[in-house]
Amino acid sequence: MEYWNKQLFSYCERALDGAFWAEPLNAISNAAFWIAAGLALALWLRTARADRLAIDLVLIALVFTIGLGSFLFHTFATRWAVLADVFPITIFMLVYLGCALRRFLGWNWILTLLGVVVFFVTLQQAEKIHCGAGPCLNGSIGYVPAFLVLMLIGGLLVAKAHPAGRSLLGAGLIFAVSLSLRTIDRTICSATDIGMLDGPVGTHFFWHILNAILLYILIRAAILHGGARRQQA
Secondary structure, three states: OOOOOEEEOOOOOOOOOOOOOHHHHHHHOHHHHHHHHHHHHHHHHHHHHHHHOHHHHHHHHHHHHHHHHHHHHHHEHHHHHHHHHHHHHHHHHHHHHHHHHHOOOOOOOOHHHHHHHHHHHHHHHHHHHHHEEEEEHHHHHHHHHHHHHHHHHHHHHHHHOOOOOOHHHHHHHHHHHHHHHHHHHOOHHHHHHHOOOOOOOOOOOHHHHHHHHHHHHHHHOOOHHOOOOHHOO
């Protein structure tokens, strides 16, 4: 239990403060994921019944869970909370990739499964890349494969004139910005002391807000352009 309850001081806003509310902006900004999940659910409910797919509800639930897991990490900041933070993010990436390959690109189940497995292995290998004593890009290196795959699939869909293509490319551009802000969180920490809070706030909370937007865009594309009747067309 001592191992799992050890606190981690990973972000500018927390510094070396172990208190529950040491990262108020990083914690509260996770509400953006819950708003995104709510908007996506409303869109799904407005969609014709014949076009509704249960997997989209799974994606929506994962977005809500991402917000919850991230909230736990930015309040408790322990090793067990890291798992609560990372696990739903990883599951979302794998599930959405499978949906994109199957529903947008029209891959068969064998190729789709193979693509998801290769992507998962690539994520694991990226996490192992270190620059000096720690992970590269302030730990953001592990998300680079997701960014590259998102841009690649988006580009392929645009080339095929698929209606979801621009949505995926747009989400990819937002991801590039959010990754950059996540990466520089500690580097520019001292420059983010805005005086309203007790110390610097960093840039990590923008990672939450922008990612909530891109996740909504991705789910919206799945609902509007990957429904049951559209797959049969």
